[in-house]
Amino acid sequence: MSDLTVLLVATAIAAFLCRAGGFWFMRFVPLTPRVERALRATPLAVMVGIAAPAVVRGGLAEAAGLAAAVVTMRLTGNDLVAAAVGVAAVALLR
């Protein structure tokens, strides 16, 4: 095998281990109400963790896009519309 093939196989295995590893590991952790509550709380925190640094890293356009997405979501309750409005705001202001 060439160096590149070895590299490819190794990185592919590493990527799959990350995807499957957390799910597999939780087999051995009893799903007590506390554990379940904690796991169910992660999506909100993860989504904030995706959005917040991107806005800080970006500029005015990104801040406006975030505000537009959040406000639209609160008004319409539709995340597709909200995301589209956020993207449109960023595209216009860039």
Add this chain to the structure above:
Amino acid sequence: MAPVGVTTAGMIRGFRAGAVLVLPVAAYGVAFGVLAAQASLAIAQALAMSVFIYSGSAQLAVVNALSTGETGLGAVVATVLLLNARYLLFGAALRPWLGQAPALPTYAGLFFMGDGNWMLSMKAHAEGEQDGGFLLGSGVAMFAPWIGGTVVGYYAGALIPNPAALGLDFLLIAFAAAMAAGMVKTRGDLVPVAIAAAVSIGAASVTSGGWPVVAAGLAGLLYAALKR
């Protein structure tokens, strides 16, 4: 706990929900295809990376390592593990839902799991989706444009307009913000939001890749585990 089914209908629901991610994922795929061509990878190599690694940031790290001649296996694998560490958390969060689902389609769904379709799946489950096929279906909906984008970018990247000018790079972020806004039901929910924002912004100032996301997720997890 009742067993969780995996049906074709569930996969189709996931596939349809995932359609919203086709454009931005294709745009990222194109960006990777362009870089792969510039780094003189063969099309088969670029495709193999998109199929088996299937992670934009991790693939960029590998191409970068190749183009700088830095092919130390340990360093590259460690980089991929670090960049994808957030998936450990994503997978763990799926356990309460999919723990009782058949293993094969569940692990297949995990193979195709990306940030966008994980968010869609968690939201669908919070709104009552029980079918384990949703994760797989929405993952496949993202996988196809990723592969297609890689090929298009490899051969025709120079002809494609810059996705950033269209704001496409912001779609995942806008989506995350909109979904977070939709998940905040009470004033009390603003506490973990503030904690996650502060932690991720703090983490982003000292590290990069997936770490700010992991830090925010762990902060939210700990807050929920410790409150009351």
